[in-house]
Amino acid sequence: MSRASGPRSGDAIFASVERVNAELFTLTYGAIVRQLLTDLEEVEEVNKQLDQMGYNIGIRLIDEFLAKSNVNRCVDFKETAEMIAKVGFKMFLGVTASVTNWDADGTCCSIVLEDNPLVDFVELPDTCQGLYYCNILSGVIRGALEMVSMKTEVTWTRDMLRGDDAFELQVKLLKQVPEEYPYKDDD
Secondary structure (H helix, E strand, O other): OOOOOOOOOHHHHHHHOOOOOHHHHHHHHHHHHHHHHHHHOOHHHHHHHHHHHHHHHHHHHHHHHHHHHOOOOOOOHHHHHHHHHHHHHHHHHOOOEEEEOOOOOOOEEEEEEOOOHHHOOOOOOHHHOOOOOOHHHHHHHHHHHHHOOEEEEEEEEEOHHHOOOOEEEEEEEEEEOOOOOOOOOOO
16 A cells, blocks of 8 residues: 655644643643642743653654654745644644734744643643743744754744643744754766
8 A cells, every 4th residue: 555645734743643641641740730839849940841742753753753743845934834834733733723913024023822731721820920831832843954954043922821722832943953964966
């Protein structure tokens, strides 16, 4: 049986991959965040740790994304952001996102999540109001993009756990890193 060689949609990939129970995933992530809060005590340190954990996941997750999605190389940052929103979020979290608020240069945009399974069953206590509970996602995006030669800054601009009307990440392209090859051709 041959496999289609064209790119696959996020829905098609999500339907074909093995998944863990959503509640187990959500509760496990909550336990990790809770343990970080206990161990690190400072909310800002927890935010940094979640971002670093996400970054470490992202630099590995990009390989799976590229292998399973059959997407061609994106031509620019706009196409890359659309791919993250439409295919990446659907593939790994089962949710769709939209890309909005592009700046004039096409180097900064917002990714708005329609749903966020990480926050099911979550209410932040008053002592954790500075916590970006889903900061792991910003790290995942940053790490994955770095592996495809895009240095970015990813920050939360809206968070429903903080009373906003949506979950919104701002993704800013800092620089396109030229690809490096491990060896030089002999002339």
